[in-house]
Amino acid sequence: MPRWLKYLAAACLAAFIAPAPGMAETVTLNVQYAWPSHKRFHDPLAEAFMKEHPDIKINYLAPAASYTDGQQRILRSAVTGNLPDVYYSGYNYLGELVHALAAKSEISDLSPLLTAEGADWVKANYSDAILNLGQVDGKQWAIPLTASTPIIYYNKDLLASVGANEEVLRTWEGIIGAAEKISDAGAADGMSYAVNEWGDDWLWQALILNSGGQIMNPDKTAVAFGDDSGKSAVTLIRRFVTETRMPFLDEDQAIQQFAAGKLGIYIGSTAEVRVMGDAIGGKFHFATAPYPAPLKGAGGLPVGGSGAVITATDPAKQKAAWEFVKFVTGPAGQKIVVLGSGYMPTNLETVKPGYLGNFYAEHKDWTTSLGQWPIAKPWFGYPGSSGPRIWDEQKAVLSQVMRGEVTPEAGLAGLVEVTARLAKSTN
Secondary structure (H helix, E strand, O other), X not given: XXXXXXXXXXXXXXXXXXXXXXXXXXXEEEEEOEOHHHHHHHHHHHHHHHHHOOXXXXXXXXXEOOHHHHHHHHHHHHHHOOOOOEEEEEHHHHHHHHHHXXXXXXXXXXXXXXXXXXXXXXXXXXXXXXXXXXXXXXXXXXXEOOEEOEEEEEEHHHHHHOOOXXXXXXXXXXXXXXXXXXXXXXXXXXXXXXXOOOOOOHHHHHHHHHOOOOOEXXXXXXXXXXXXXXXXXXXXXXXXXXXXXXXXXXXXXXXXXXXXXXXXXXXXXXXXXXXXXHHHOOOOOEEEEEOOOOOOOOOOEEOEOXXXXXXXXXXXXXXXXXXHHHHHOOHHHHHHHHHOOOOEOOOHHHHOOOXXXXXXXXXXXXXXXXXXXXXXXXXXXXXXXXXXXXXXXXHHHHHHHHHOOOOHHHHHHHHHHHHHHHHHHOO
């Protein structure tokens, strides 16, 4: 073939491959999320978004096992220069993430993007309480995707079999008493509160806040739960074992046990309402109830979940990532998230009749967590990069307390010591 003909063929091929004038090139976004089970709503989110935005492709990376695992992955990726374009950070790790990435401009301040959308748009979509979950040092680094407070799942049939009803679930004393009776009957275990088996410290923090305590002082220089709130918390987790013979189950095992009708009371995330309903499939009657009333009037609950952050540095990817974040935290995206899980919606429009208003009216068990917003508090994040290490050490001590290897008093002292030491090392 003559040389000029080869050049002509190459030019024609290039013209065929190149996008036509006015046709945008496809942008691929690598997205990282935690919890493999959340694939049930992340996949539909991507599908719905790409249908509306055919010029943007969502590529999910292998999900992290937990928010703790996700945080460790993202920090390693920052070192190797291989960050995803969008990441869903657990709220308790957001501060650490921002402080690690902002200095290198590897995470986007979303405040200007919200401003560009207009104050009316922001007000219509997000409450101040929701946006606050994604703020660090006065700037908006994340838009909340998921939000939850811990709730109680209970087997109505098992509870009735021991002469109890939902009223006993209002206090820890009532829960322990009912769970003991269920265990004594022999057909099922009484309860599960997997504080030491959880992937992070969310359920542990719930016990502290519920007792009227705090994790650290306001400037994060001293541990604050060595007081009566900590004493109440460690005393309770030991009583769960000694008085109800609570089995040592992780989250997945507890859910499976409950769904099989072999567990009377399960305390965990509202994100599992969908899973529970599907797994039980009418085998028995179950319902949800609020977390027990605060042991002191000023008690609260940590808001669990994650917020979408943009870690893309390429301008085209940043623009595409913002469109994706707006969609997944918008009313259509939040409807997908909620119906695929049980999480509370983070968008104000989602609770209206056009989206989930009618659904909530007909499915009261899905609204339990929503009723706890008045006592919702931020999920505390430790200073520096100490969070994952602190939880690794804390859960080991919590296990010792629950198994009776150390007294609750000695366990609390150990929890305070290890928390103070590791928090100080990065403060």
